Amino acid sequence: MTHALIVDDNMIISRAIEDRLSCLGFDTFDLTWTEAQALEAAYDHPPDLVVVGDSIAGGSSMEAAQHIAAQFDAPILMVAAGRCEVLRHLPDGASVDGPFALSDIGTAVTRARARPPS
Numbered sequence: 001m002t003h004a005l006i007v008d009d010n011m012i013i014s015r016a017i018e019d020r021l022s023c024l025g026f027d028t029f030d031l032t033w034t035e036a037q038a039l040e041a042a043y044d045h046p047p048d049l050v051v052v053g054d055s056i057a058g059g060s061s062m063e064a065a066q067h068i069a070a071q072f073d074a075p076i077l078m079v080a081a082g083r084c085e086v087l088r089h090l091p092d093g094a095s096v097d098g099p100f101a102l103s104d105i106g107t108a109v110t111r112a113r114a115r116p117p118s
Helices: 011-023 035-044 061-072 083-089 102-114
Strands: 003-007 028-032 049-053 076-079
Touching: 003 011, 003 035, 003 061, 011 028, 011 049, 011 102, 028 035, 035 049, 035 061, 049 061, 049 102, 061 076, 076 102
Parallel strands: 003 028, 003 049, 049 076
Antiparallel strands: none
């Protein structure tokens, strides 16, 4: 079973991501819209992949992503309105591939999974 955690406050985007990931073989999903919910969901069901948006209802998507990646060694995909905004908030040592269109999420997932553990 492959599990994805999606952290975004836009349910339309979250559902579109869920639909795309289902086509790639992901079986289960947690949809959250705050940092606290994301962390709780990750501890309840460790994710194989985390997808975070650049806008969440409470907390920081980047902080949630950093913590979850460190704790569970799960690759992180970020859904963002613009690459410059992502680069400005990246932690030291992080790298970015992309951007990828939502229709090309398969390539993004493949590249994220291929990254060596940090």
